[in-house]
Amino acid sequence: MGRTVVQLTLIGLQLALASTLPNKDDWDVYSFHINSTVTSRYATTVITSRVVNRMDESKEIEFHVRIPKNAFISKFRMFIDGQVYDGVVKAKEQAQQQYTEAVSRGESAGLVSSVGRTLEEFKTSVTVAAHKKVTFELTYEELMKRTHGKYELQIHARPMQPVRDFKVDVYIHEEAGINFIDVKGGLSTKALANAITKTHVNKQAWVYFYPTVDQQTMCDNCGEQGMNGDLVIVYDVNRNNELGDIKKSGGYFVHHFAPSNLPRISKNVVFVIDKSGSMQGRKIEQTRIALIHILNDLAEDDHFGLITFNANIFSWKLELVQANSKNVESAKNFARNIQATGYTDINQALLQGANMLNTHDREGSASILILLTDGQPTTGVTNLEKIQSNVREAVAGKFPVYCLGFGFDVDFEFLGKMSLQNKGVARRIYVDSDADLQLKGFYEEVATPLLTDVTMIYVGGTNLTQTNFSQYYNGSEIVVAGQITDNDIETFTPQVVAISSNRRLVFSDPNGIVESGQSVSDDLIQRVWAYLTVKQLLDKELQLSGPEKEQVKKEALRLSLKYSFVTPLTSMVVTKPLGETIHVLHKPKESEAPQRRKSSGRQSISRHRGTSTSHRSDNVATTAVERAFESWFSSVDQGEMIDLLQFLKGDRGFYFSRPTGSQSHKKRPTLRETLLDIFIHHYSRHGNLPTDETLLDILIHHYSPHGNPLQPTDAPLLHRFLLKAENQTVPLCFDVSGHLSLKLLHHPSRELFVNGELDSVANGGFKRIFIHFKTNQHFEIDTKGVTVRDGQTETHHTGQDLVTAGSVTMIMRNNEIDIAAGDMRLVVLVHKKNSIKFLWPVLRQHPSANNTDGLLALKSAVYEEVQQVAATKLKIKNQEINVTSGNANDYSIASPLMMNCWLTSADSALQRPLADFIVPQL
Numbered sequence: 001m002g003r004t005v006v007q008l009t010l011i012g013l014q015l016a017l018a019s020t021l022p023n024k025d026d027w028d029v030y031s032f033h034i035n036s037t038v039t040s041r042y043a044t045t046v047i048t049s050r051v052v053n054r055m056d057e058s059k060e061i062e063f064h065v066r067i068p069k070n071a072f073i074s075k076f077r078m079f080i081d082g083q084v085y086d087g088v089v090k091a092k093e094q095a096q097q098q099y100t101e102a103v104s105r106g107e108s109a110g111l112v113s114s115v116g117r118t119l120e121e122f123k124t125s126v127t128v129a130a131h132k133k134v135t136f137e138l139t140y141e142e143l144m145k146r147t148h149g150k151y152e153l154q155i156h157a158r159p160m161q162p163v164r165d166f167k168v169d170v171y172i173h174e175e176a177g178i179n180f181i182d183v184k185g186g187l188s189t190k191a192l193a194n195a196i197t198k199t200h201v202n203k204q205a206w207v208y209f210y211p212t213v214d215q216q217t218m219c220d221n222c223g224e225q226g227m228n229g230d231l232v233i234v235y236d237v238n239r240n241n242e243l244g245d246i247k248k249s250g251g252y253f254v255h256h257f258a259p260s261n262l263p264r265i266s267k268n269v270v271f272v273i274d275k276s277g278s279m280q281g282r283k284i285e286q287t288r289i290a291l292i293h294i295l296n297d298l299a300e301d302d303h304f305g306l307i308t309f310n311a312n313i314f315s316w317k318l319e320l321v322q323a324n325s326k327n328v329e330s331a332k333n334f335a336r337n338i339q340a341t342g343y344t345d346i347n348q349a350l351l352q353g354a355n356m357l358n359t360h361d362r363e364g365s366a367s368i369l370i371l372l373t374d375g376q377p378t379t380g381v382t383n384l385e386k387i388q389s390n391v392r393e394a395v396a397g398k399f400p401v402y403c404l405g406f407g408f409d410v411d412f413e414f415l416g417k418m419s420l421q422n423k424g425v426a427r428r429i430y431v432d433s434d435a436d437l438q439l440k441g442f443y444e445e446v447a448t449p450l451l452t453d454v455t456m457i458y459v460g461g462t463n464l465t466q467t468n469f470s471q472y473y474n475g476s477e478i479v480v481a482g483q484i485t486d487n488d489i490e491t492f493t494p495q496v497v498a499i500s501s502n503r504r505l506v507f508s509d510p511n512g513i514v515e516s517g518q519s520v521s522d523d524l525i526q527r528v529w530a531y532l533t534v535k536q537l538l539d540k541e542l543q544l545s546g547p548e549k550e551q552v553k554k555e556a557l558r559l560s561l562k563y564s565f566v567t568p569l570t571s572m573v574v575t576k577p578l579g580e581t582i583h584v585l586h587k588p589k590e591s592e593a594p595q596r597r598k599s600s601g602r603q604s605i606s607r608h609r610g611t612s613t614s615h616r617s618d619n620v621a622t623t624a625v626e627r628a629f630e631s632w633f634s635s636v637d638q639g640e641m642i643d644l645l646q647f648l649k650g651d652r653g654f655y656f657s658r659p660t661g662s663q664s665h666k667k668r669p670t671l672r673e674t675l676l677d678i679f680i681h682h683y684s685r686h687g688n689l690p691t692d693e694t695l696l697d698i699l700i701h702h703y704s705p706h707g708n709p710l711q712p713t714d715a716p717l718l719h720r721f722l723l724k725a726e727n728q729t730v731p732l733c734f735d736v737s738g739h740l741s742l743k744l745l746h747h748p749s750r751e752l753f754v755n756g757e758l759d760s761v762a763n764g765g766f767k768r769i770f771i772h773f774k775t776n777q778h779f780e781i782d783t784k785g786v787t788v789r790d791g792q793t794e795t796h797h798t799g800q801d802l803v804t805a806g807s808v809t810m811i812m813r814n815n816e817i818d819i820a821a822g823d824m825r826l827v828v829l830v831h832k833k834n835s836i837k838f839l840w841p842v843l844r845q846h847p848s849a850n851n852t853d854g855l856l857a858l859k860s861a862v863y864e865e866v867q868q869v870a871a872t873k874l875k876i877k878n879q880e881i882n883v884t885s886g887n888a889n890d891y892s893i894a895s896p897l898m899m900n901c902w903l904t905s906a907d908s909a910l911q912r913p914l915a916d917f918i919v920p921q922l
Helices: 003-018 092-104 190-195 282-297 325-336 346-358 384-395 412-421 435-446 524-543 546-562 605-610 618-633 638-649 671-686 692-701 906-910
Strands: 027-039 042-053 059-068 072-080 083-091 119-128 133-143 151-157 165-173 178-184 196-201 204-209 229-237 245-249 252-257 267-274 303-309 313-315 366-373 401-406 426-429 449-459 468-473 478-484 493-500 503-508 570-574 583-586 718-723 732-737 741-747 752-758 766-773 777-782 785-790 793-797 801-805 808-813 816-821 824-833 836-845 864-866 872-876 879-890 897-903
Touching (some): 027 151, 059 151, 072 119, 072 570, 083 092, 083 546, 092 570, 119 133, 151 165, 165 229, 178 196, 178 204, 190 196, 204 229, 245 524, 252 449, 267 282, 267 346, 282 435, 303 325, 303 346, 313 346, 346 366, 346 384, 366 435, 384 412, 401 412, 401 435, 412 524, 426 435, 449 478, 478 524, 718 879, 741 824, 752 836, 766 816, 777 808, 785 801
Parallel strands (some): 027 165, 267 366, 366 401, 401 426, 732 897
Antiparallel strands (some): 042 133, 059 119, 151 229, 178 229, 196 204, 245 252, 252 478, 449 468, 449 493, 493 503, 570 583, 718 732, 741 752, 752 766, 766 777, 766 836, 777 785, 785 793, 801 808, 808 816, 816 824, 824 836, 872 879, 879 897
């Protein structure tokens, strides 16, 4: 009787129950993985969702996820019945016919729509046959933007239900070295915090987020529908070279320029504030609060002005004044009394602000014009193009204009174009409780100019992205990409020229060294160039008109199609099985207001989750379980089931039927009562059936056959470890209690990390072993085989096989896996106990470096016996510890031997706390 019988028996039970049990969901997301790789600040993220239709009929299954607005979708695939259905990126005009047909049927599910400040929603669906599965795979790419001295990778998790196999894996590799890394966001707090593992080693960092099903319901925005929130990876890189970080690969380069240790430049800033009637209430109140905070943050050598406007223009002062305490206090009193009323004359307000800066042109300072408005011009000059022309003429390229649009009544495209024409950017301020913080946060991005008139020069470079920047601010970064002419690195010479106060600075690399980018794939730098070029071409297209506009649009479209980017100029046609509606996915513009979802005949996943069995009677569910159980149980081989329980407990403890007239067995449950009790209890708590592994775990560890049902047994789960002793024949041994994940071998300088998960078998071994090596090579070993994740590629290996990934080699043999990584040799033995297999790792060759840590890196114990009358003690490092005589299996050899050992506590044997060897995640 082995594992096969156990699995077949339990699978049969579940199939019998599935036909009559009132499941909470008629389709189930059983796996949801997010894998993000960041190299040279360029993030490629793959979301993989696996869904099964549990109904006896075909069902339309939806896939919708949220991705950063700044990202471009580059790939979408569906896997159904062995067939792959790839999304195809086309010019929007070419896809318009399919799109029009979809809209005419009221089907808006194919759109990528804006859903908030930083996210867009990708949504599609497909019909899946009864009891069949579908895999959705979405890939998107984005160049990380540095603000406030850090990069932020935002990952949104919203699978719409708790998922048994939920994982987020983030890998970051920066050649400049990672200065710090942190994890924030709503999914990093409370009960979810210990589901996060963070590892940082010089140039590399790993973040793993593996929450349990229970944890997925315990965050602020979590509940019965699982998680709904963000995981934000925050980091920055080392900056040891003032010229910055330059990568080249495949004839392309990318230059990240963010010099530090520069003196701040005093600034001239004019705030132009809309106080028209539409700003009444919360908007003007939050504006006052933000403005007072901003005024407090002005440096004393800054100069500033305040203008408010409706149909008339109100200047606090007619010219810029120094930000001394007297003037700041006076300005704050002015801000406190701003009242909203009247019409909106944007044109005259901006012209007066520009004039104020032009007449106060302090040498060695940086000037900034900031507009805040919530609407459109309603008086004075109201023609948008005329306003843009007037402002462009008044500013004359001397300083940037930043436009902040409050809410969705504003014409954001108008503001965006006007900002870009004047070397600035537009930013939407969302009408929310933290609008004042949004305003203050934007100001802080531009509060500290460090350089002006920045020119990026690349001798031997061509097809360059933007190379001229009016200002560089503290905490930000300038990024330029291009091609190296003839791929001739010898003639490629980068240089940056800029103004710092009154000084002309030149940043260059005297050695002419450009990092070769050997750690990145050949096309990654090229894709960074393509991404940045398309983004800037789209901005340029917004500013132009006529033939120039069409030419820029044509080039942006060409690159979008070449690199399969879903941009405002392209659409992704989602191909599906024959006969199904084709979905056409468009990327929204920031100027578009968020779309309200239209209801349709189809049920969305969220609606499915709403019609759960919580509305049904518990008695109905229980009756269905019993009915299915009776049908299944009557067909089971009774002797086989008795063997199953004997195998599980080592003692029958259960009766197939209660002995007639036996009083001594009245409290001992029958087998049927036992299994039915487990399933009803599990269903009432979790709303679904236990998996095979869950049922086994319950039967083995949490069910006492001689006591009350569903009460944990008193005996803890123990695993016994041996620690060899130097110059002694009897080793030490210690017990580890519980189902833990342990640090086996950590070798930071070689970027090697090995962790293991203990199994659920008393005095057994490990269920899984994880190996992480170098950049993005990850190996998961279990008793069935090896899973290799090399970058974005995942492969599975079983049987006898040779596996290679980078410089790691694995040789799979019967009951043994040999792993070589650098000068480390590790063997994972597969043992079997009571028909259950488990793993045991053995370090055959220690790495030459001495900075290793983990259970496998422990040195042999050095002790001497201290004879005592009452008890035996050992002396280790001048400390006496209590020991007892014990024994343990030596699993480090293929045929384990039982050995005598001195049993002591784990802390005493290890000479440090066991907690040092426990890892929160694998």
